[in-house]
Amino acid sequence: MKKVEVEFAVNGKKRSLSVKPNDLLINIIRNDLYLTGSKYGCGIGECSACTVLLNGEPVLSCLTLAAAVDGKEITTIEGLAKGNELHPMQIAFLKNAAVQCGFCTPGMILTATALLKENPNPTEDEIRDYIRGNICRCTGYIQIVKAIKECAHGEKTN
């Protein structure tokens, strides 16, 4: 199958790649760029473990063709921290033990950052509604919601 040339930025770095027309973005990110933070879960848009930011908006990279992101900007979980300094959402997840097995965490954190960009002061209901597609099969939602709330409102926890 004839390959397609694409150029896009990943976490601020320009990348030029030859991809197959049927390559999913999630597979290119994981297998070609070795950014394995984004997870391949269901592969059919049911679990949101593969969430990445595309031009700043959260999308599912298992429902996105690599060929279709030519010229766009992608942020993966690896792109959130600045050097050794974690993103406030990552710190909030750590502090609140909002991570159990960790499989949903990268997608969950990216979705949460997108929520706060849209709505800096969400209510608990708004948080739950926004992350409704991001499945945590450890069912640790209480800590996740708490972490997002803390990150938004800057509440202190011990």
Add this chain to the structure above:
Amino acid sequence: MSQFKYISPKTKEEALEILQEKKSDACIVAGCSNVLPNIKNKKINPKLLIDIINIEQLKGIYRKEDKIFLGPITTINELLYSEIIFKEYNVLTQAAEHFADPLVRNNATIGGNLATASPAADMAVPLLTLGAIIKIESIRQKREVKLKEFFLGPGKTVLQDDEMIVGIEFKQSDINKNGYFIKLGQRKAMAIAIASLALNLEIKQNKIIQIRIAMGSVAPMPIRLTGVEEFLRNKEIKNGLIEEAVNKVSEEVNPINDIRASGEYRRYIAGILFKRAFEKLANILID
């Protein structure tokens, strides 16, 4: 995943020319949120994907005199956050809120939701009560089809294999302002409706002047309940009327058994959804 070629034209004309040449070998895509799972599950096997997401002519939400025009590649989130849709066609905003989750709504498009022709299509149901017209083009011709005549069955529409949706249009009117959407799913996120209902209503002095009812997942395609509409039009709202209408809703729908619910349950719940929607909207309008 099976192999296919991919092309992303920049103009509508270019897309239509490629479609004219490749016909049923090609599949028009935009957000891909339905097409990719369908290819994976081997439900469809296109040789070429024509991605229309970069075609500016097909984007946007505009007012055109007394009508509103939606470009087919308008995403569900763009609809959800549109001021004019919220004010004038609120039933569509409500349906967009129920659609999948905020992430999929960034990919999924209004045209894609219609072209997929799922009997459960969330956006088709409110567009039916808004009286939407689908604008269709091919190299051969341009035509318009009423949405209620657009669907032919599960996954089937009146679109010929060289045609594509180039716009969706509906009129500004009093009835289109007063809408209510209700969806019953197994969970909130990503749910395919067990049943969904849109209602648009105009009431004057306790009398139903105009009413439009549409439902999803209760027939081979999203449908208007014209029999119930006919029964309720020009009737005064009084005790017993809605109960009678609820029975008529259950009679008019034609649901199947599937993994999400039995046909019998759907028939029953269709009436309940109508009752809930009617009471909610009538209360708002009468107050």
